[in-house]
Amino acid sequence: MKKILTIILVLLSSLTFAKINVVTTTTIIYDLVKNIGKDEVNIVYLCRGNQDPHFLEVLPSYMLKLRKADLVFKVGLGLEKWLPQLIDGSRNTDIKEIDLSKEIQKLEVPTKRLNASYGDIHPYGNPHYYLAPNQVKIMLTEILDALISEDPDKADYFTKNYEKYVKKLDSKIIDWKNKMKTAESKPVVFFHASWIYFSTEFNLNIKGYVEPKPGIPPSPSHNAKTIRLVKKLGIKLIVMENYYDDSAPNQIAEITGVKVLKVPVGIWGMEGINSYFDMMDYIVNNITANI
Amino acid sequence: MKFWLTIFSILFFYIQVKPQSNVNPNISLIGTFNTQTFLGKDVIDKGKLIFNSPELELFIDDYLNPYARGTVDISFEDGIFGVEELYVSIVRGLPLDIQIKAGKYLVGFGKLNQVHAHAWPFINRPLFHQIYFGSEGFNDIGFNFSFILPTESFYSSLDLGIFKGDAISKTEVADPDNSDMVNNWRGTNPIFVGRLVSFFTLSDYANIEVGLNASYGVHAKSENYIKPGFELGLADNTLNYFYGGLDFKYKYRPNQYTALTIQGGGLLNHRDALGIYTSTGFPPNILNQNSINTFGGYLYLDYAFKKQFSVGVKYDYTDGIIGDNPSFYSLSNDNQNHTQGISGWFGFYPVEHTLIFRLGVQHLSFTTKLGRIKKESETSITLKMIFSLGPHKAHPF
Numbered sequence: 229m230k231k232i233l234t235i236i237l238v239l240l241s242s243l244t245f246a247k248i249n250v251v252t253t254t255t256i257i258y259d260l261v262k263n264i265g266k267d268e269v270n271i272v273y274l275c276r277g278n279q280d281p282h283f284l285e286v287l288p289s290y291m292l293k294l295r296k297a298d299l300v301f302k303v304g305l306g307l308e309k310w311l312p313q314l315i316d317g318s319r320n321t322d323i324k325e326i327d328l329s330k331e332i333q334k335l336e337v338p339t340k341r342l343n344a345s346y347g348d349i350h351p352y353g354n355p356h357y358y359l360a361p362n363q364v365k366i367m368l369t370e371i372l373d374a375l376i377s378e379d380p381d382k383a384d385y386f387t388k389n390y391e392k393y394v395k396k397l398d399s400k401i402i403d404w405k406n407k408m409k410t411a412e413s414k415p416v417v418f419f420h421a422s423w424i425y426f427s428t429e430f431n432l433n434i435k436g437y438v439e440p441k442p443g444i445p446p447s448p449s450h451n452a453k454t455i456r457l458v459k460k461l462g463i464k465l466i467v468m469e470n471y472y473d474d475s476a477p478n479q480i481a482e483i484t485g486v487k488v489l490k491v492p493v494g495i496w497g498m499e500g501i502n503s504y505f506d507m508m509d510y511i512v513n514n515i516t517a518n519i
Numbered sequence: 520m521k522f523w524l525t526i527f528s529i530l531f532f533y534i535q536v537k538p539q540s541n542v543n544p545n546i547s548l549i550g551t552f553n554t555q556t557f558l559g560k561d562v563i564d565k566g567k568l569i570f571n572s573p574e575l576e577l578f579i580d581d582y583l584n585p586y587a588r589g590t591v592d593i594s595f596e597d598g599i600f601g602v603e604e605l606y607v608s609i610v611r612g613l614p615l616d617i618q619i620k621a622g623k624y625l626v627g628f629g630k631l632n633q634v635h636a637h638a639w640p641f642i643n644r645p646l647f648h649q650i651y652f653g654s655e656g657f658n659d660i661g662f663n664f665s666f667i668l669p670t671e672s673f674y675s676s677l678d679l680g681i682f683k684g685d686a687i688s689k690t691e692v693a694d695p696d697n698s699d700m701v702n703n704w705r706g707t708n709p710i711f712v713g714r715l716v717s718f719f720t721l722s723d724y725a726n727i728e729v730g731l732n733a734s735y736g737v738h739a740k741s742e743n744y745i746k747p748g749f750e751l752g753l754a755d756n757t758l759n760y761f762y763g764g765l766d767f768k769y770k771y772r773p774n775q776y777t778a779l780t781i782q783g784g785g786l787l788n789h790r791d792a793l794g795i796y797t798s799t800g801f802p803p804n805i806l807n808q809n810s811i812n813t814f815g816g817y818l819y820l821d822y823a824f825k826k827q828f829s830v831g832v833k834y835d836y837t838d839g840i841i842g843d844n845p846s847f848y849s850l851s852n853d854n855q856n857h858t859q860g861i862s863g864w865f866g867f868y869p870v871e872h873t874l875i876f877r878l879g880v881q882h883l884s885f886t887t888k889l890g891r892i893k894k895e896s897e898t899s900i901t902l903k904m905i906f907s908l909g910p911h912k913a914h915p916f
Contacts, residue, residue: 276723280775286915287726288674288718310913319616319667344873444870445827473776
């Protein structure tokens, strides 16, 4: 009798205290979910912080990660084109896809019929909103809703963690905005078209991109154009994600003297970058120091 | 009246088209064009530049409902349209998380066979594919049941399939002395295919996949041959085969611009073949069966660098002579002669994989036994251009 009671208690406790199994497509989302879910979520990510989330190889090991997941959080807006194949491969029928872009104020939404001559354009808008802290607040709300919906009993716990994180984020936003005032309206060149949300939030003046079209490798003729642009406007900084090849920006730098800044856009994308705050601190501090 | 008819027509058209546009399937087109030249002592048109007819593959693929996908691959080769693949995959919702694939498609025998040829880094199909499955690889009609195995720390799956067997019999057109059969009885004697595969993550940058393959069935039937020890009329007039295979793929990708791939695979063929013709007087044309064991395999290395370039080398070995006419004594039924191949390539990918240029060289040498006319070695040089239009999805690892 004692044995049966123990078994029932163990089963009940496993039901009551079961954690939510979460997979996130990127390390930034991982960090955000981890800060709200804390010990009540088992969480793994797919794309490493030093990998380009546009092109993740479809590996069976990722299918295994998704196999037991209750929730998968994604950036959306067509960034993770590889995700449906992985979910199919995982054979997980119960997994819920949470698209964090739902409530985002989308930028660069194409207004004309697209074709491949425009490069890798995302048809529903630019998906790199996670580089803008105020958009991250919207992501946090989505994450909170999804976790509560999955486990309503822990709503208070998740809400408390959420509020604590948002409070810290708000104070960091003030700090970052203050720092970025020195960079306001200053012209800057980026490597890839992933900085529109960041630039809008911090009033940076995007003057061009090293890529001729989004996702299209730099060409000699486009490099020449960029060189002319940098010289003409006295641009001091090229900012690029650290997983891109820096040979074209370095060529431009050699001729014009512009500074090439390689930044992490993922957690653990560089040594010492262990949180979203670390990542944004690095980006803000280095842009303000070099612009 | 005309006015209302027009309004009705517009509304009707809108209602019909609007929902459809939201569920349009993915449509992709792969175009291939290649120019070749052949060199060698016995080669016809030696050194002549051959402009092969362009080929295309049209892929239509999408979910049919929340549980299943449908895929069609229509090909145009040598001026003929054909259905390369047409299948349904039930991807979720079945007990034990089984996935079922039904229709005509590239069979999961070996890693390479499941990947469309345009996605290979090299130009020439491995020689043993040509010998044991035919020039299009192991493409067959049937059902496949796929199970994920409960190995927690690494991914492992088991596939079991039942197929018509067309790809196996393609290499034997007919009994040389009796040109009726082969495919007439197909369907009553299906073949079986199994694949066990495990995927291991070695580090953040390196992975390896290892597969074991097997296929068993009847590859030919006739009234005109007999197993030793049987009396005519009581004979088991079937020729059976067993293919055992092993394959692996290792990839090291330190960043998105560089990747080193080493991949290999082999096939052991154990089959009933026809032996020496025995004249028995009456009835005539009795052929003896015997068992043969043959082998074929490949190993390649491909190094992709600067995102836009790749170089590689491949070694091939197979029993049987490439280019032989299909018969009960050649290709997969040939344990007397063999072919070796060495090839190298250079690939250029200007923008991702939307456009590919590939220059390749393949040298084939043949070893023939006494009694057969010696076949001289030959070299082919190929320049291939592939373009990809539309959202054709990436092939998995």
